[in-house]
Structures are given as structure tokens and as C-alpha cells.
Amino acid sequence: MNRRRSNPPPAARQPAAKSSLWASSRERLRGRELKRDAVVRAAAREFNRKGYHNTSLDDIAARLEVTKPTVYYYVTSKKQLLFQCFLAGVEQIRAAFRDTRGLQVPARERLRDVLRHYGEAMASEFGWCMARAEDQDLSFAMSRHIKALKSEIDHGIRRLIREGVQDGSIHPCDPKMTAFALAGALNWIAYWYREDQSLTGAQIAAAFLAIFENGLRPRGNGAQKAARPSRTARTARAARTAGAATRGSARRATAR
Amino acid sequence: MNRRRSNPPPAARQPAAKSSLWASSRERLRGRELKRDAVVRAAAREFNRKGYHNTSLDDIAARLEVTKPTVYYYVTSKKQLLFQCFLAGVEQIRAAFRDTRGLQVPARERLRDVLRHYGEAMASEFGWCMARAEDQDLSFAMSRHIKALKSEIDHGIRRLIREGVQDGSIHPCDPKMTAFALAGALNWIAYWYREDQSLTGAQIAAAFLAIFENGLRPRGNGAQKAARPSRTARTARAARTAGAATRGSARRATAR
DNA sequence: TTATGATCATACTCATCGGTAGATATCCTA
DNA sequence: TAGGATATCTACCGATGAGTATGATCATAA
Numbered sequence: 001m002n003r004r005r006s007n008p009p010p011a012a013r014q015p016a017a018k019s020s021l022w023a024s025s026r027e028r029l030r031g032r033e034l035k036r037d038a039v040v041r042a043a044a045r046e047f048n049r050k051g052y053h054n055t056s057l058d059d060i061a062a063r064l065e066v067t068k069p070t071v072y073y074y075v076t077s078k079k080q081l082l083f084q085c086f087l088a089g090v091e092q093i094r095a096a097f098r099d100t101r102g103l104q105v106p107a108r109e110r111l112r113d114v115l116r117h118y119g120e121a122m123a124s125e126f127g128w129c130m131a132r133a134e135d136q137d138l139s140f141a142m143s144r145h146i147k148a149l150k151s152e153i154d155h156g157i158r159r160l161i162r163e164g165v166q167d168g169s170i171h172p173c174d175p176k177m178t179a180f181a182l183a184g185a186l187n188w189i190a191y192w193y194r195e196d197q198s199l200t201g202a203q204i205a206a207a208f209l210a211i212f213e214n215g216l217r218p219r220g221n222g223a224q225k226a227a228r229p230s231r232t233a234r235t236a237r238a239a240r241t242a243g244a245a246t247r248g249s250a251r252r253a254t255a256r
Numbered sequence: 257m258n259r260r261r262s263n264p265p266p267a268a269r270q271p272a273a274k275s276s277l278w279a280s281s282r283e284r285l286r287g288r289e290l291k292r293d294a295v296v297r298a299a300a301r302e303f304n305r306k307g308y309h310n311t312s313l314d315d316i317a318a319r320l321e322v323t324k325p326t327v328y329y330y331v332t333s334k335k336q337l338l339f340q341c342f343l344a345g346v347e348q349i350r351a352a353f354r355d356t357r358g359l360q361v362p363a364r365e366r367l368r369d370v371l372r373h374y375g376e377a378m379a380s381e382f383g384w385c386m387a388r389a390e391d392q393d394l395s396f397a398m399s400r401h402i403k404a405l406k407s408e409i410d411h412g413i414r415r416l417i418r419e420g421v422q423d424g425s426i427h428p429c430d431p432k433m434t435a436f437a438l439a440g441a442l443n444w445i446a447y448w449y450r451e452d453q454s455l456t457g458a459q460i461a462a463a464f465l466a467i468f469e470n471g472l473r474p475r476g477n478g479a480q481k482a483a484r485p486s487r488t489a490r491t492a493r494a495a496r497t498a499g500a501a502t503r504g505s506a507r508r509a510t511a512r
Numbered sequence: 513t514t515a516t517g518a519t520c521a522t523a524c525t526c527a528t529c530g531g532t533a534g535a536t537a538t539c540c541t542a
Numbered sequence: 543t544a545g546g547a548t549a550t551c552t553a554c555c556g557a558t559g560a561g562t563a564t565g566a567t568c569a570t571a572a
Contacts, residue, residue, distance in 0.1 A: 173472075
């Protein structure tokens with residue numbers, strides 16, 4: 001609630017002060033394009049920290065040490081800001097697809113390449129916007145555009161999976177569900193990465209891919225060990241499954 | 257923006273009309289507890305549809321065919337409503353852990369049980385609140401409470417993984433990363449399930465578990481087929497990797 | 513030096529929405 | 543049937559924040 005700045009920012013008092021971050025980088029930021037990108041990046045970082053609705057345009061402006069109308073000079077609306085953040089992030093993933101397009105490699109390796117870049121994009125500053133932004137916050141046209149891009153990526157992954165199953169590099173599976181599982185695990189990076197940055201995006205992606213490729217079930221070198229079906233377990237499960245999972249609803253919690 | 261009801265709701269004009277859903281179900285809704293649960297459920301459904309910030313308390317009230325002060329009669333704040341939704345959902349998952357606690361089965365099977373209930377919970381009406389709710393929208397105490405519960409679940413999964421590696425039912429892996437990958441894939445159900453309900457939550461969870469257990473790499477019956485390391489691919493990748501992934505940023509998009 | 517367009521700040525408008533005050537109706541009980 | 547407790551409504555407040563009207567300032571060219 002009291003997240004607004006309490007006193008006026010000391011910088012940006014006299015217009016175009018040379019000490020301001022905004023002004024000092026002015027030499028490098030030639031033209032509107034570059035400044036606009038700076039606005040979008042600042043917005044992405046704020047959204048990442050506090051979420052879309054808890055970030056005001058004053059916050060973004062303050063981050064750049066300018067005022068709100070300046071932001072509006074480069075961007076038409078808050079919606080559009082979020083939209084631009086999304087596009088910037090998703091473009092990284094699309095580039096990964098383009099790069100692997102013509103490669104003469106088993107599909108599983110192409111998939112691995114794509115997913116590694118996917119994971120890195122999710123750990124980037126635009127990860128939040130790609131994964132967590134709600135399309136109800138956008139205009140209809142933007143929402144449609146984003147859905148199309150997401151669908152393109154989804155179907156790209158499914159296609160790679162199908163090709164992998166065909167060329168024998170991927171274990172037979174349902175491409176749709178597998179794509180959901182893969183994308184879900186990677187998208188989720190955007191949720192926890194900011195809190196646990198002990199690994200780089202590339203390292204996380206590599207670790208995830210190892211997990212997905214190996215699977216949980218042990219890979220015996222020839223002989224499958226462990227993993228006995230365990231008939232007792234199955235019956236015990238069946239007995240329990242009946243009335244669980246809709247029991248309590250944890251009423252009357254104490255936290256305020 | 258114009259999502260508010262434009263004309264006053266025809267029902268609930270004369271107070272406690274017997275035709276209102278709220279009033280007609282009054283016989284069944286004995287006591288505050290049950291009504292309170294109804295409020296929480298209605299909130300969960302609205303949050304699920306439109307997100308937390310795009311749902312007003314008037315919306316929730318309208319859904320129940322009552323007015324806003326009535327909602328406040330059962331709940332102290334919007335924050336608390338979200339908090340309650342979260343608790344209701346997470347309790348399903350905790351129940352799953354409790355149920356498998358004492359089972360004398362390989363850990364991979366216990367993990368499977370837990371994750372199946374986890375997936376079902378994510379496909380439930382509380383899935384959105386568990387997965388997508390932002391803790392910036394809660395009070396500090398609530399946020400801390402929720403973090404503790406999430407951490408409990410996370411560490412429960414890690415523990416099952418560790419046990420599985422020890423008893424040989426799970427392929428050796430990093431428990432932390434594996435838990436992240438599993439939870440991520442399942443949490444993501446809350447994002448797409450409402451748009452694609454062709455499967456039940458249980459079916460999705462089962463499909464995911466098959467994927468996770470098998471892994472992408474083909475499981476030869478003894479002999480590994482395919483999956484040649486392909487040295488040419490590796491070098492080709494290395495060459496590309498250098499300058500990719502931070503290229504374009506998709507400026508000047510057209511959608512409004 | 514001065515005109516002009518680009519850039520940015522001050523100071524506002526206005527709609528939305530969380531939350532509340534106070535009145536009212538209903539129901540149960542003595 | 544009086545009276546208190548319960549449950550709900552009408553009508554309002556106040557804060558927040560997106561977006562804008564207007565004017566000042568700066569760089570550049572004539």
C-alpha cells in the first residue's frame with residue numbers, strides 16, 4: 001500500500017540533468033527506438049518484482065528517473081508496455097526455433113537446443129511477462145496476437161516431439177501432453193528464479209533436460225532393477241483413493 | 257472495463273427472496289461456515305476466470321446474487337479471500353502427503369500417488385489460486401504462511417525423490433531440480449486447464465507421470481537404440497550459441 | 513539570433529474499487 | 543409478542559492510479 005515514493009526524487013529536478021541515469025546514457029541512447037527499449041526493460045523489471053497490477057507507471061518512471069508523461073511519450077498505454085515485454089521475451093524463443101530449423105540432427109537434439117534457449121528466456125528479465133502475465137490485462141487484439149505466438153511455440157515443440165518419435169530419438173509418447181509438461185516445467189522457472197539465483201538460466205535448463213531425458217524410472221544398463229509393480233501397494237492405494245482429496249478446506253485460518 | 261453489471265440484478269431485490277440461488281440453497285447452507293465456504297468457492301471461480309485484480313468484490317457478490325457488504329459479512333478483506341482460496345487448495349495436496357506417509361511401497365510409487373493428487377488439485381477450482389496468485393497481493397503474515405506451506409510441499413517432494421534414489425526406485429538425480437521440474441509441470445496445469453478441458457485432472461496427472469517416469473530418451477529393452485551423441489551436432493550448436501538469444505526485441509508491434 | 517520540433521515536467525481529471533456506516537429485515541427465544 | 547441476535551441492503555467515502563492538458567526547455571537549423 002505504501003509502496004509509492006514518499007519524497008520527490010532528488011534527481012531529475014532540473015530537466016535533463018547530466019547526472020541522471022536517463023540523461024547520462026543519453027549519448028548511447030540515440031533515437032526513440034533505444035529509449036523505448038529502455039522503458040520496456042524497466043517495465044519488465046518492475047513487473048518481475050511486483051507484478052503488473054502492483055506496479056504503477058509512476059514506479060516505472062521513477063526507476064528511469066523521469067516522470068510519468070515521459071513514459072507515455074514512448075508508449076501509448078500500460079497494456080502496450082506489458083505487450084511489448086511479452087514480445088521481447090518470446091522473440092528469444094522464436095529465434096531458437098529458427099536456429100535449429102535446418103539442422104541435420106536427431107530431433108531430440110534439436111528439441112534440446114530449443115528448450116535450452118526456452119529456459120534461458122524464462123530466467124531472463126522478460127520471463128515474468130511471458131509466463132505470468134494474464135491476457136485479461138491486454139486488449140483483445142493483443143491477447144489474440146499473444147495466443148497465436150504461444151500456440152506457434154507450442155506446436156513447434158509438439159512437432160519436434162513427433163519427429164523425434166519417428167526418427168527413434170524420443171521414446172514414444174503423446175506429443176501434446178509431453179509438450180505441456182516440458183513447457184510447464186520451464187515456464188515455472190519464471191516463478192522461482194528471482195528468489196533462487198544460485199544457478200544460471202542455462203544451468204537450470206541443462207539440469208531440467210537431463211531429468212526429462214532420463215526419466216524417473218531407473219535405467220538399468222540392460223537389466224531393469226527395482227521398480228517391482230508391488231501388488232500390495234496397488235490395492236492399498238485403491239482403498240485410500242476413495243474419499244480423499246476433498247476433505248478439509250482449512251477454514252478459519254489465523255493469518256491477517 | 258465495462259465488465260460491471262449494467263443493470264441492477266433482477267433477483268435479490270426484495271431481501272431474502274426465496275427464488276434466489278443464495279436463499280434457495282439456504283436450507284442446505286446451515287451456519288456461517290458453509291456460507292463462508294460458498295463465498296470462498298465463488299471467489300475462486302471468479303479469480304480463475306478473470307484473475308485477482310480484474311475481479312471486484314461486486315463481481316463475487318453478484319455471482320452469489322447478494323451485495324458486497326454481505327460478502328464482507330463473511331470475510332474481512334479481499335486479501336483474506338485469496339488467502340482462503342489458497343489454503344483450501346493446498347490442503348488437498350497436504351492430505352495426499354498424509355495418506356502416503358506410512359505406506360510400505362517403493363518411494364517412486366508414493367511419489368506417484370502424491371503427484372497424482374497434486375495434479376488433480378491444480379485442475380480443481382482452486383488451481384489458479386495456488387499456482388498463479390501473487391504473494392504481493394497478500395499481507396506479510398499471509399505471504400509468510402503460504403511460503404511455509406509451499407516449502408513444506410516442495411521439501412516433501414524432494415524427500416520422496418531422495419528416498420527413491422536410495423531405495424533404487426528412482427534414477428539418480430538432483431532432488432531439488434527434479435522437484436522443481438515436477439512441480440512446475442503440474443502447476444502449469446492451472447494455466448491451460450480451463451481452456452482445454454478435454455481430459456480430467458486425474459487423466460492429465462496420469463499422462464504427466466508416464467512422461468516423467470519414462471523420460472524422453474528411448475528405453476531400449478536392454479539395448480539403447482538411437483541417441484547417438486552426434487559430434488557434428490555438438491559443434492554446430494557451439495558455433496551458433498554465441499550470439500543468439502539476445503538479438504531482436506520485436507519493437508513497434510501493431511496490436512492495439 | 514530565432515523559429516521549430518522534440519522532449520519532458522507540473523498539475524490536473526476521472527473512473528474504479530476496496531471498504532464502511534447505518535438502516536432494515538428476518539428469525540429465534542423468552 | 544417484545545427484544546435481541548443474525549443477516550442483508552442502500553448509500554456512501556477515500557485512495558489509488560491510469561491517462562492528459564498545458565506549458566517549459568533544449569537542440570538544431572535557417
